[in-house]
Amino acid sequence: MPLDDLFDEAARQLTICNSCRYCAGYCPVWPALELRTTLEQRDLTHLANLCHDCGDCLSACMYAPPHEFAIDPPKAFAAVREDTYRRYVWPHRAPGVLGTGLAFVAVGVVLALLARLLTGRWFTAAHTSGAPYDVLPHGMLLIAVGVPSLWAAGVFGCAVVRYWHDIHGPLNGLFRPRVWATTFTQAVQLRHMTGADAGCERPGRRGFHLVLVYGFGLCVLSTMAAAVAQNVLGAQPPYPWLSVPVISGSVGGVAMIVGGTGLWVRSGGSGFLWALLVLAATGMLTLLLRETVAFGPLLLLHVAAVVVAFGIAPYSKFVHGIFRMLSIHHDNLER
Numbered sequence: 648m649p650l651d652d653l654f655d656e657a658a659r660q661l662t663i664c665n666s667c668r669y670c671a672g673y674c675p676v677w678p679a680l681e682l683r684t685t686l687e688q689r690d691l692t693h694l695a696n697l698c699h700d701c702g703d704c705l706s707a708c709m710y711a712p713p714h715e716f717a718i719d720p721p722k723a724f725a726a727v728r729e730d731t732y733r734r735y736v737w738p739h740r741a742p743g744v745l746g747t748g749l750a751f752v753a754v755g756v757v758l759a760l761l762a763r764l765l766t767g768r769w770f771t772a773a774h775t776s777g778a779p780y781d782v783l784p785h786g787m788l789l790i791a792v793g794v795p796s797l798w799a800a801g802v803f804g805c806a807v808v809r810y811w812h813d814i815h816g817p818l819n820g821l822f823r824p825r826v827w828a829t830t831f832t833q834a835v836q837l838r839h840m841t842g843a844d845a846g847c848e849r850p851g852r853r854g855f856h857l858v859l860v861y862g863f864g865l866c867v868l869s870t871m872a873a874a875v876a877q878n879v880l881g882a883q884p885p886y887p888w889l890s891v892p893v894i895s896g897s898v899g900g901v902a903m904i905v906g907g908t909g910l911w912v913r914s915g916g917s918g919f920l921w922a923l924l925v926l927a928a929t930g931m932l933t934l935l936l937r938e939t940v941a942f943g944p945l946l947l948l949h950v951a952a953v954v955v956a957f958g959i960a961p962y963s964k965f966v967h968g969i970f971r972m973l974s975i976h977h978d979n980l981e982r
């Protein structure tokens with residue numbers, strides 16, 4: 648659908664909703680809609696990203712198809728969100744599972760060749776010490792993970808500024824710590840995904856979402872703890888089984904596998920979810936088999952998955968979390 652038609656259709660539906668107001672208590676979209684008498688593109692973009700796609704309003708709607716009004720807010724909002732991802736993230740590319748898999752293979756081959764060049768041996772040579780820098784030199788690991796991380800941070804930073812400027816205006820709204828505390832609490836609890844307090848229409852979706860997000864958070868904690876152990880305390884990897892990096896990484900890895908698999912089954916797969924699952928599975932295997940000859944190949948696969956996941960994050964479903972959080976923050980400021 649052409650862009651103007653897409654926004655015209657969303658505005659048509661929401662104008663009817665604003666007269667009806669039956670769904671007023673379902674989620675923050677509806678009180679936010681009531682604050683508006685006219686609906687410009689910026690309003691529709693904000694409301695679409697505030698919607699968590701629970702489906703409750705559609706289930707309740709007496710004007711849903713086949714009624715001639717053909718009201719379907721989740722569908723209209725999903726189309727506007729797609730436009731958000733295209734408009735605010737540059738350059739827009741959305742790799743599928745196949746494209747992500749090919750990138751994974753290409754990155755793995757480049758890493759293997761570089762490691763051979765720098766260490767003088769192949770990653771398949773027996774490494775049973777569990778020491779990652781025996782397989783991939785420290786500097787090479789830093790560059791391999793640092794470059795896609797900085798790229799993703801730069802793309803996200805530009806997207807955040809442009810999106811916020813469009814939906815809110817002055818950037819000083821981004822610097823409100825107290826409101827951010829509320830925003831962050833609502834976002835990490837996925838509170839708005841429960842719709843009319845009756846639970847998500849697609850059972851398990853919110854739960855798997857939470858497990859995946861918290862698992863990812865624990866893996867980030869594991870990486871940060873390992874960095875502190877190495878650079879501040881001077882302790883080189885591998886770390887003991889009963890240490891913060893290993894415990895948080897193990898629990899986080901299992902959570903990511905459970906949450907990611909559940910989401911894949913419930914809502915379908917994507918390139919980013921695929922990369923996250925490979926990242927978690929190879930991370931767990933690297934840990935479990937770190938004193939065997941499988942350690943070298945598994946570590947290489949794990950680092951390739953990290954590089955791909957970070958590199959494609961701005962062009963994947965991951966971006967919905969950024970825009971949604973900003974819309975929740977804008978909504979909290981409006982209130």
Ligand code: SF4
Pocket residue numbers: 663664665667668669670671704705707708709710711718720
């Ligand atoms: S979705 Fe349907 S029931 Fe809900 S406010 Fe809109 S028109 Fe009314």
Ligand code: SF4
Pocket residue numbers: 673674675676697698699700701702703704705720721839842843
């Ligand atoms: S969050 Fe649920 S109730 Fe609210 S607009 Fe989206 S689909 Fe409708």
